[in-house]
Amino acid sequence: MATENKNLSQYDKNTIPNAKDFRFGIVVSEWNEQVTEGLYNGAVQALTDCGALQENIIRWNVPGSFELIFGAKQMHEKLELDCIIVIGCVIKGETMHFEFVCEGVTQGMKDLNLMYDIPTIFCVLTDNNMQQSIDRSGGKHGNKGVEAAIAAIKMVDLNRKG
Numbered sequence: 001m002a003t004e005n006k007n008l009s010q011y012d013k014n015t016i017p018n019a020k021d022f023r024f025g026i027v028v029s030e031w032n033e034q035v036t037e038g039l040y041n042g043a044v045q046a047l048t049d050c051g052a053l054q055e056n057i058i059r060w061n062v063p064g065s066f067e068l069i070f071g072a073k074q075m076h077e078k079l080e081l082d083c084i085i086v087i088g089c090v091i092k093g094e095t096m097h098f099e100f101v102c103e104g105v106t107q108g109m110k111d112l113n114l115m116y117d118i119p120t121i122f123c124v125l126t127d128n129n130m131q132q133s134i135d136r137s138g139g140k141h142g143n144k145g146v147e148a149a150i151a152a153i154k155m156v157d158l159n160r161k162g
Ligand SMILES: Nc1c(NC[C@H](O)[C@H](O)[C@H](O)CO)[nH]c(=O)[nH]c1=O
Pocket: 029, 031, 032, 063, 064, 065, 066, 067, 088, 089, 090, 091, 092, 101
């Protein structure tokens, strides 16, 4: 199902575990920060709506989406967390750089999920233009930050029960 057929912000709170003692790290890319701030705000609002405490949400910033890999790795190594969410917005330009950044970040996130015992949640928009990013960070298609937060809570619950 494409995003245009699913609002990214919709969730049934009754089906989401309470996150009151879950600890989250969020690594945020500064590229396209008008978008990444919207994604971050959506994620935090959803986490706290589902019981997470603000003091249990740690934020680190990195310059761009490619640095999300190293930032998340350092978070895994240095903090005691239950889950890490990486937030970025990659928008196609004139060259192939878009493809290489997107592929690199995607592969890096996959590797982190294999390397560590807590999940790394992928909240990186990979869009053709700014309007698509606006639409997915609190616009007409909802907020991918909310979607990532709900996925994070569900994965922490799964990990604790596993
Ligand atoms: N064009 C975008 C970038 N490019 C920068 C890279 O992510 C990286 O910071 C640079 O190559 C240095 O290592 N980053 C985004 O997050 N979004 C873009 O649209």
